[in-house]
Amino acid sequence: MALSPGTPRFIAAMVTAQVLTQIGAFTLPALLPTYIDAWSLSGTQAGWLIGIFFAAYVPAVPVLLALTDRVPARRIYLVGTGATALAHLGFALLADGFWSGLAFRALAGIGWAGAYMPGLKAIADPLTGTAQSRAVSWHAAGVGIAGAMSFALAGAAAALAGPSSAFLLGGVLAAGAFGIALLILPDTPPPPRTGGGRLLDFRPVLANRRAMAWIAGYCVHTLEMAVLRAWAVAFLAASFALHAPPAWLPGPTMLFTLAGLIGIAVSLMGNEAAEHFGRGRVVAVAMLGGAALAAVTGFAMGSAPLVVVGFVFAWNAAIFLDSSALTAGTVQAADPALRGATMGLHSMAGYAGGFAGPLLCGVVLDLAGGAGALAWGLAFGHVALVVLAGFAAVRWFGRTA
Numbered sequence: 437m438a439l440s441p442g443t444p445r446f447i448a449a450m451v452t453a454q455v456l457t458q459i460g461a462f463t464l465p466a467l468l469p470t471y472i473d474a475w476s477l478s479g480t481q482a483g484w485l486i487g488i489f490f491a492a493y494v495p496a497v498p499v500l501l502a503l504t505d506r507v508p509a510r511r512i513y514l515v516g517t518g519a520t521a522l523a524h525l526g527f528a529l530l531a532d533g534f535w536s537g538l539a540f541r542a543l544a545g546i547g548w549a550g551a552y553m554p555g556l557k558a559i560a561d562p563l564t565g566t567a568q569s570r571a572v573s574w575h576a577a578g579v580g581i582a583g584a585m586s587f588a589l590a591g592a593a594a595a596l597a598g599p600s601s602a603f604l605l606g607g608v609l610a611a612g613a614f615g616i617a618l619l620i621l622p623d624t625p626p627p628p629r630t631g632g633g634r635l636l637d638f639r640p641v642l643a644n645r646r647a648m649a650w651i652a653g654y655c656v657h658t659l660e661m662a663v664l665r666a667w668a669v670a671f672l673a674a675s676f677a678l679h680a681p682p683a684w685l686p687g688p689t690m691l692f693t694l695a696g697l698i699g700i701a702v703s704l705m706g707n708e709a710a711e712h713f714g715r716g717r718v719v720a721v722a723m724l725g726g727a728a729l730a731a732v733t734g735f736a737m738g739s740a741p742l743v744v745v746g747f748v749f750a751w752n753a754a755i756f757l758d759s760s761a762l763t764a765g766t767v768q769a770a771d772p773a774l775r776g777a778t779m780g781l782h783s784m785a786g787y788a789g790g791f792a793g794p795l796l797c798g799v800v801l802d803l804a805g806g807a808g809a810l811a812w813g814l815a816f817g818h819v820a821l822v823v824l825a826g827f828a829a830v831r832w833f834g835r836t837a
Contacts, residue, residue: 447571449620450559451578456613457517457551458582459589460524460606461489464541465666466590466689467599469673474599475533479806483798486666488538490658490791492545494784498638500550501557501780505773509558510621516550517614523547524607528600545787551613552579553783557775558621560767572767573707573760577700580759584696587669591689640771641778649833650765651782653719656826657762659789660726661755663819666794667801668692668748671737671812681741695749699756707760715765719830722758727823729754734816737809793819 464471465486472482500512523544531537556575563571586606593602641647672688686694710718729751736747763782770778797815804811 446620447559447574449616450555451575453517453613453616454551454555454575455578455582456609456616457520457548457555458579459586459609460520460603461544461548462583462586462665463524463590463602463606464527464537466587466669466692467594467602468666468670470594470599471537472670475537477534479798479802480795481534481798482670483666483795485534485537485541486662486798487791487793487795488541489545489548490662490787490789490794492542493549493787494791496546496549497553497783497787498777498780501553501783502777504554504557505775505777506625508621508623508625509554510617510623512550512554513558513617513621514614516547516552516554517610517617518547519543520547520551521607521610521614524603524610528603528607547610549783549787553779556763556767557779561775570707572764573704576707576760576763577704580696580700580703580756583665584693584700587689587696588693591687638777638781640774641781644769644771644778645833647766647769647778647782649830650715650719650762650769651785652826652829652833653723653758654762654766654782655785655789656723656823656829657755657758657789658786659793659826660730660819660823661759662790663730663793663797663816664748664752664755665692667797667815668695668752671734671816672744672748674807674812675737675739675744676741678738679741685741685745691745692748692752695752698749699752699759702753703756703759706757707764710758710761710764715761716830718761719758719765720827722754722761723823723827723830725757726751726754727820727827730823731817731820732813734812734814735809737812789822793822 468482468486471477471485477485500516504512523540523546526543527537527540531540556572559571559575589605590599590602593605669688669692672691676688685691706718706722729747733747733751736744738744766778766782767775796818800818801811801815804814
């Protein structure tokens with residue numbers, strides 16, 4: 437099925453492939469309470485199982501994405517979707533404890549490194565201006581929808597056939613993304629590079645202060661998002677155990693699915709607002725609002741269920757507000773000849789934050805006693821300090837651009 441890159445059909449097909457690849461990424465956070473009990477995990481070990489996905493992504497993405505400036509993106513994308521499928525299937529069929537689970541989660545992170553930004557680059561390269569920004573926004577929306585739906589799908593699959601079935605489903609769907617890429621991605625080489633340069637020479641990217649401002653913002657944005665995605669279901673479950681919710685309120689996995697879907701709409705609106713009111717203003721509102729909500733959400737643990745849910749939903753919305761705006765800002769600020777390397781650094785910085793956030797949250801939770809409003813308040817509250825530091829970095833890079 438030959439589709440011309442840049443056409444609406446090609447973009448829709450690639451977004452669909454990204455959704456299928458991403459749909460299993462948050463199966464473990466959705467089922468984290470189950471695996472904590474089944475494998476007798478501490479908070480620190482649980483944080484490692486979540487964070488290793490990001491830790492493996494970080495060294496893989498600059499290499500794989502920079503390669504898309506030199507070889508056809510199709511080849512990198514097939515590696516990414518194939519590794520993702522194998523990781524989910526391996527977790528379902530072979531993982532039986534912390535170490536084996538850690539290995540398959542690391543493979544999933546490498547797979548996502550070969551699929552996420554290379555897929556976005558395949559969409560963005562043929563476009564410019566507002567069309568490019570909106571295509572990036574819709575790509576982020578598709579990935580976000582998949583991330584949100586993964587919680588509901590994991591919960592439903594686990595309820596019907598056990599937790600392993602949720603990972604099997606993720607593996608099968610990632611294999612579907614591999615098939616889409618085989619059909620639609622051209623095997624054409626990228627445009628010739630000017631000026632040579634080594635594969636992992638990021639000095640020209642680091643000199644691009646405009647791009648670095650958005651990269652700094654994306655680092656703390658992903659840290660904040662990873663903390664909430666990793667621990668929200670466990671937080672809601674622990675809170676509901678102290679103060680039972682009304683019968684009509686959905687369970688934690690469905691609630692966080694709804695929060696994620698609302699976040700997608702917020703992300704799309706945030707990117708449109710960035711086009712009209714300025715990217716810097718939208719990012720400032722999102723980061724400062726997110727920091728304020730991070731500081732208070734954990735302390736609401738054990739309060740009335742609707743209050744707890746309200747804080748989780750509000751914090752999630754603040755995080756999503758600048759999600760598309762930050763990535764679109766990096767794409768537009770990049771030198772077109774170095775877009776792969778620029779997006780590689782962007783993604784590497786973001787997922788470094790994504791690794792540190794869930795792990796640090798688990799460590800703080802353990803140190804603070806592992807349960808109760810104080811422990812959760814400190815575990816989530818430390819994120820506020822990180823976000824404020826990130827906001828200062830964004831402003832500094834912006835002033836020096």
